Amino acid sequence: MATDLAKFAEDNGVKYFMISFTDLFGGQRAKLVPARAIAGMQKDGAGFAGFATWLDLTPAHPDMLAVPDPESVIILPWNREIAWVAGNCVMNDQDLAQAPRNVLRRLIAEAAELGMHVKTGIEAEFFLLTPDGKQISDEYDTAAKPCYDQQAFMRRLDVIREISDHMLELGWNPYQNDHEDANGQWEMNWDFDDALKTADKHSFFKFMAKCVAEKHGYRVTFMPKPIKGLTGNGCHAHISVWDAPGMQSKTNVFAGKGEGQTGEVGLSERGKHFLGGIMKHASALAAITNPTVNSYKRINAPRTTSGATWAPNTVTWTGNNRTHMVRVPGPGRFELRLPDGAANPYLLQAVIIAAGLSGVRSKADPGPRHDIDMYAEGHTVKGAPLLPLNMLDALRAYDADAGLKAAMGEEFSAAYLKMKHQEWNDFCGHFSAWEMANTLDI
Numbered sequence: 001m002a003t004d005l006a007k008f009a010e011d012n013g014v015k016y017f018m019i020s021f022t023d024l025f026g027g028q029r030a031k032l033v034p035a036r037a038i039a040g041m042q043k044d045g046a047g048f049a050g051f052a053t054w055l056d057l058t059p060a061h062p063d064m065l066a067v068p069d070p071e072s073v074i075i076l077p078w079n080r081e082i083a084w085v086a087g088n089c090v091m092n093d094q095d096l097a098q099a100p101r102n103v104l105r106r107l108i109a110e111a112a113e114l115g116m117h118v119k120t121g122i123e124a125e126f127f128l129l130t131p132d133g134k135q136i137s138d139e140y141d142t143a144a145k146p147c148y149d150q151q152a153f154m155r156r157l158d159v160i161r162e163i164s165d166h167m168l169e170l171g172w173n174p175y176q177n178d179h180e181d182a183n184g185q186w187e188m189n190w191d192f193d194d195a196l197k198t199a200d201k202h203s204f205f206k207f208m209a210k211c212v213a214e215k216h217g218y219r220v221t222f223m224p225k226p227i228k229g230l231t232g233n234g235c236h237a238h239i240s241v242w243d244a245p246g247m248q249s250k251t252n253v254f255a256g257k258g259e260g261q262t263g264e265v266g267l268s269e270r271g272k273h274f275l276g277g278i279m280k281h282a283s284a285l286a287a288i289t290n291p292t293v294n295s296y297k298r299i300n301a302p303r304t305t306s307g308a309t310w311a312p313n314t315v316t317w318t319g320n321n322r323t324h325m326v327r328v329p330g331p332g333r334f335e336l337r338l339p340d341g342a343a344n345p346y347l348l349q350a351v352i353i354a355a356g357l358s359g360v361r362s363k364a365d366p367g368p369r370h371d372i373d374m375y376a377e378g379h380t381v382k383g384a385p386l387l388p389l390n391m392l393d394a395l396r397a398y399d400a401d402a403g404l405k406a407a408m409g410e411e412f413s414a415a416y417l418k419m420k421h422q423e424w425n426d427f428c429g430h431f432s433a434w435e436m437a438n439t440l441d442i
């Protein structure tokens, strides 16, 4: 990996760097910096007016500097003279506490102090739409059960293959691509990795998929529920914890025999407590994993035309069964099926670690396992909380969860809640066609 970006540019024929950071709403912001200036930027950072992005800052704040993390550098496979690099936000010589990548870095360090190194894989589902975003790009993709549709796949082979080729070139070890459960929907999978690396790859994947699709005349959306009646865009996270980071990991500390039902599915005591933390904080962490108004049209949806939403609405866990919020598909890992395509890549990883660590510290119990089809028999489960019904409920649940707020950082939590409440108020000020149709003649 590069440590000196000027040398990296020289060795690789890179002419420009895109120094990027992610704001509280998941927006990726960047400056394009010629290689001749990168040595200075690597030392001092690229300057941004933070108020101009979705961060809780004012126009009077001093420059926010995005200091490139050389470990994250990626040469754009579709434009090899440009390299993307994630920046860490700094203000007044200190990490900006509300900046999402900083929140994650701090939690990774906290977990490491407990000998825990979280690795995750994510499944970033997306739709390919027409450039105006109004329809599915393939007019023939209309089957009631379009999942894995071979013919529809071939009609979009050029764009999917190109993204997959890029991931191969980047060494991400992609291993499968498929047409997903909604018309026009896709999923591409690559290997799991350390949480920060997965967050950087997740960010870059969204950027890359959009760039490639636009080149082909399509538009990619990760919007949680872009089309009424069809399955939404999930961003399922597969979580395991190891004894060391990166290639040094030898032991999966989630694997093994715990006590009770988690032991039966192959989760160790630590794995059980980590899962317990996720279950305990689920309603609050939805404010991060499902961060938009639209998110709640995915997790509280009626049955889709394909027959299932593939999204949870209740805080339950089980073994290898996709109808619950958490699935334990095999020993040593579990899948959180709650997050959606709008989740901020850094905050998603951060909140998983924050909730998990809280569970480990308090030896949280994940509660009973439910081996039922939640879509058909969910009403029979007693005592399991329902997930928030809308963004305001989720923000209130987050605000009421002092433990999670503290774990994510008080400064971050205050900034996030303030900005998200402003967004909710903006939404409430919007007059909808539904209101007119149902209120005009009252």
Ligand SMILES: [Mg+2]
Pocket (backbone or CB within 6 Å): 123, 125, 180, 187, 234
């Ligand atoms: Mg999927």
